[in-house]
Amino acid sequence: MSDIRNSNPGGEDYEPQVTASGVDAVGLAAGGSADPLPGEDKSYSQGQLVARRFFRHRAALTSMIVLGIIIVVAFTSIGVGDIPGWWPKDYRLQYDKIGDGAPTWEYPFGQDTGGKDYFALVMRGTQFSLIIAFAVGIISTIVGTLIGALAGFYRGWLESILMRVTDVFIVIPLLVIAAVLGKTASSWGILGLALVLGLVTWTSLARLVRGEVLSLRERDFVLAAQAVGTGPWRIITRHVLPNAVGVIIVSATLSISAAILLETSLSFLGFGVQAPDTSLGTLISDYQAAFATRPWLFWWPGLMILTIALCVNFIGDGLRDAFDPRQNRTKD
Amino acid sequence: MTTLDISASGPATATGDAVLAFEDLTVTFKTEFGDVHAVKGIDLEVRPGEVVALVGESGSGKSVTSMTALGLLPRNARVGGTIRVGDKEVGALDGRGLRNMRGNDVAMVFQEPMTALNPVLTIGDQLTEGLQLHGIAYGKQATARAAELLAMVGIPEPERRLKQYPHELSGGQRQRVVIAMAIACDPKVIIADEPTTALDVTVQADILDLLRSLKDKLNTGILLITHNMGVVADMADRVAVMLKGDLVETGTADQVLNHPRHDYTKRLLAAVPHLGSGPGQFGDVAPVEAAAEDLPALDLNNLVIEYHRLGKPTFRAVDDVSLSVAQGEIVGLVGESGSGKSTIAKCALGLIPAASGSVSILGTGFGKLRGKELKALRKRIGVVFQDPASSLNPRLPIGDVIAEPLVVHKEGDERSRRRRVLELLDAVELPRSVYNRYPHELSGGQRQRVSIARALTLDPELLVADEPTSALDVSVQANVLKMFTSLQERYKFACLFVSHDLAVIDLLAHRVVVLQNGRIVEQGPREEVLHHPREEYTQRLIAAAPVPEPLEQRRRREARHALLNKLGEDIAELHVDDDYERPTPRQDEGGNSSGLGGLLGGGS
Numbered sequence: 001m002s003d004i005r006n007s008n009p010g011g012e013d014y015e016p017q018v019t020a021s022g023v024d025a026v027g028l029a030a031g032g033s034a035d036p037l038p039g040e041d042k043s044y045s046q047g048q049l050v051a052r053r054f055f056r057h058r059a060a061l062t063s064m065i066v067l068g069i070i071i072v073v074a075f076t077s078i079g080v081g082d083i084p085g086w087w088p089k090d091y092r093l094q095y096d097k098i099g100d101g102a103p104t105w106e107y108p109f110g111q112d113t114g115g116k117d118y119f120a121l122v123m124r125g126t127q128f129s130l131i132i133a134f135a136v137g138i139i140s141t142i143v144g145t146l147i148g149a150l151a152g153f154y155r156g157w158l159e160s161i162l163m164r165v166t167d168v169f170i171v172i173p174l175l176v177i178a179a180v181l182g183k184t185a186s187s188w189g190i191l192g193l194a195l196v197l198g199l200v201t202w203t204s205l206a207r208l209v210r211g212e213v214l215s216l217r218e219r220d221f222v223l224a225a226q227a228v229g230t231g232p233w234r235i236i237t238r239h240v241l242p243n244a245v246g247v248i249i250v251s252a253t254l255s256i257s258a259a260i261l262l263e264t265s266l267s268f269l270g271f272g273v274q275a276p277d278t279s280l281g282t283l284i285s286d287y288q289a290a291f292a293t294r295p296w297l298f299w300w301p302g303l304m305i306l307t308i309a310l311c312v313n314f315i316g317d318g319l320r321d322a323f324d325p326r327q328n329r330t331k332d
Numbered sequence: 333m334t335t336l337d338i339s340a341s342g343p344a345t346a347t348g349d350a351v352l353a354f355e356d357l358t359v360t361f362k363t364e365f366g367d368v369h370a371v372k373g374i375d376l377e378v379r380p381g382e383v384v385a386l387v388g389e390s391g392s393g394k395s396v397t398s399m400t401a402l403g404l405l406p407r408n409a410r411v412g413g414t415i416r417v418g419d420k421e422v423g424a425l426d427g428r429g430l431r432n433m434r435g436n437d438v439a440m441v442f443q444e445p446m447t448a449l450n451p452v453l454t455i456g457d458q459l460t461e462g463l464q465l466h467g468i469a470y471g472k473q474a475t476a477r478a479a480e481l482l483a484m485v486g487i488p489e490p491e492r493r494l495k496q497y498p499h500e501l502s503g504g505q506r507q508r509v510v511i512a513m514a515i516a517c518d519p520k521v522i523i524a525d526e527p528t529t530a531l532d533v534t535v536q537a538d539i540l541d542l543l544r545s546l547k548d549k550l551n552t553g554i555l556l557i558t559h560n561m562g563v564v565a566d567m568a569d570r571v572a573v574m575l576k577g578d579l580v581e582t583g584t585a586d587q588v589l590n591h592p593r594h595d596y597t598k599r600l601l602a603a604v605p606h607l608g609s610g611p612g613q614f615g616d617v618a619p620v621e622a623a624a625e626d627l628p629a630l631d632l633n634n635l636v637i638e639y640h641r642l643g644k645p646t647f648r649a650v651d652d653v654s655l656s657v658a659q660g661e662i663v664g665l666v667g668e669s670g671s672g673k674s675t676i677a678k679c680a681l682g683l684i685p686a687a688s689g690s691v692s693i694l695g696t697g698f699g700k701l702r703g704k705e706l707k708a709l710r711k712r713i714g715v716v717f718q719d720p721a722s723s724l725n726p727r728l729p730i731g732d733v734i735a736e737p738l739v740v741h742k743e744g745d746e747r748s749r750r751r752r753v754l755e756l757l758d759a760v761e762l763p764r765s766v767y768n769r770y771p772h773e774l775s776g777g778q779r780q781r782v783s784i785a786r787a788l789t790l791d792p793e794l795l796v797a798d799e800p801t802s803a804l805d806v807s808v809q810a811n812v813l814k815m816f817t818s819l820q821e822r823y824k825f826a827c828l829f830v831s832h833d834l835a836v837i838d839l840l841a842h843r844v845v846v847l848q849n850g851r852i853v854e855q856g857p858r859e860e861v862l863h864h865p866r867e868e869y870t871q872r873l874i875a876a877a878p879v880p881e882p883l884e885q886r887r888r889r890e891a892r893h894a895l896l897n898k899l900g901e902d903i904a905e906l907h908v909d910d911d912y913e914r915p916t917p918r919q920d921e922g923g924n925s926s927g928l929g930g931l932l933g934g935g936s
Contacts, residue, residue, distance in 0.1 A: 045727075045729070045770050046726055046727055046770060046772070053364070056364075219722045219723075220717040220718075220719055220722045220723035221722060221723050221724055221725045223678075223681075223683060223715075223717065224715055224717060224723055224783075224786070225725075225736070225740075226683060227681045227682070227683060227710060227713065227715045227796075228710060228711075228715075228736070228737045228740055228741075228790070229706070229707035229708075229710035229711060229737075229740055229741065230736075230740045231740075234740065238725075238728075239725050242725075242727040243725070243726060243727055245727075
């Protein structure tokens, strides 16, 4: 980049009314002022501005840290697959019970009826719940974005078909279709379940993206791109979708927390994750009878679900505020 | 900074105590980038029956100043100093007091009448709402009063209009309704924030006539906020010039517009294009060199463009238009909103299809091309749009924006593209450092320069410019126009220049085409069309365009009224009957809760 110097060919008089247009040049705050603003000389991209606002959102930042800790602990403690973790006990083995299995230093989350270490079990369930949630989030985002973008950009018969398909998916009760398909798909393992859930939960995102694309495709820069001869694929991927990324990311985040709850409900009803795999919903379902006598068997997975869903929602809120700060910075 | 007050020697234009006074007004906004001082201690007075124009470019703080008088500022604003409306001090009022003051003592006329009116309520509902809230009239009386108000502002068939919705009225009529709402409670002062900016020139002239007769007949003070020097010359008794939150100069209209003292005012006035002075103000336009046998850069033949609407008859936006742009020629396309000028521009770009007729670029027709050939043809056309805020992709840095056409047409490699971008940045007089900047970091004028650079990337033979300077401040517009003429001289592109501003067209067009309702009214060389118009419509357009010189503008105004009289049309004015009773609003101090008190009051 050495050839792009900060040289200014016209000197200060390239815009002779520097003083008059100085406000315009800063163009940041409502009302405007020529007072030098901090960071004025630094070049912020839209992404950097969003990140800056996100990291100032305290609840979102805290949630991000908490979720990060949960993810790290869930995956390192009992290990993934054949890789062992740092937690000494195995979720498959039954240990001697201490008392009635209430939490102790030895077994911080207590033990279940058979003497299994409940901490290891909950971590195993958390792993599966997280994998399903993120896989569902990613799949539904990809499908929803694709369908929404195609429908919004091309309009016409393609839009009619895609949106009617979306309507059909919306009117089918989510829990019923997920239960029916989920039962079959569970035999392919948890990713099969994630795939099925992802393929039935993309509808709201598709509608949001379509709406966003509908308004973006009328913007002048899209017209300018068309006038220059840009192909539709390049317009969608380079000019339209990057500008809809706020909507997409926020919606994807919220769909992750919805997926956690959906998976929990399904597993609780017995249609979700099947033994020998386990998830937080399965754990609650398995030990629901023990709620009165051994409440920790309910509270730990319940608390986990609550914390993860809450964290993801707060992150979504933070992202939404960061992308849509309700101040029109491009106004001038 | 001290205000240069040059009004001392002038005669006082109005008497009586001020109806609106700002004393040492400061406004500070708290933003994420620290405090922004929008208004830095200004003093200003508006007296009864006087129009004070507050002039400045975007971001100078003029709208913020006016909003303080209504107590309507966002939460992050801090207001210092005193604001007096009549005998009330705005800062000392609570919520109830403020609501009582708004409408009764001070009213507002907004820029965009479509958004200032609620689209789901009828005109009648919106007019009577204010009357009822302030206890002036209720029920049938309120409806009758609303009809009277509509008649006053010159809306025909007021009773029928009361039952209509805003979308059923034209832009000018909507603005009249907004004015009727503003005078409903007979305020002492009206704040008009760019009241004519969103309107066509002929409608603007009518609305200004109406406002002028309003202050004469009702003795209302008007604080007129505008960036248009022509409007100032037409309306203002006194002028205050704002720059970055400071008042730099105040004085009578004649003093400020004809004998400005402050450098900024002088620069601002020099930047206003003068209709009738021809090219040369911002650089000369090169003569057309194309020979008669050369193919025209753009040739429209009997062009018809139609919009198909669901459940409604097809709308013919452009009807049988034939025009051509020779190589190296700038053709100005003028017309009011809805005349189809932007539609023609889009059709010339191949963005919308023609229903019949033909569009050809250097002899190649748009109609039958597909795929590669179409892409090749588009390479020869550049485009600049009006709105600098939306014409650049906010996610791409400027370097990528300008290089995009090269990438699309797979021309050159990384190095040569960058060389071309830097060359273009130099040509549009932007510093090379903007290469890595993002559009939101640039001012409107700078963004428009980027737009022009992008349009020139592929060295097009034809440039279509759709109102390229309409969204810019005058001083910025002057610089962009200056740059535009020099670029045209250098690159010799032909240009279809769409604008509603006759003065801008007068500066740079070789030929002018005047459109009305999708049809060509008149076309010919610039001097002929703009200086000796043959058609009545063109005469009207030219007569309605205000010039920034009070005496000249007065002469033009009278000439326009004479023209209207000759054509047998009314001049817009406020119709006040002799037995017009001024409403006495209920002074809501908590005591009078019957709500009918206001009706018992007498006339003025």
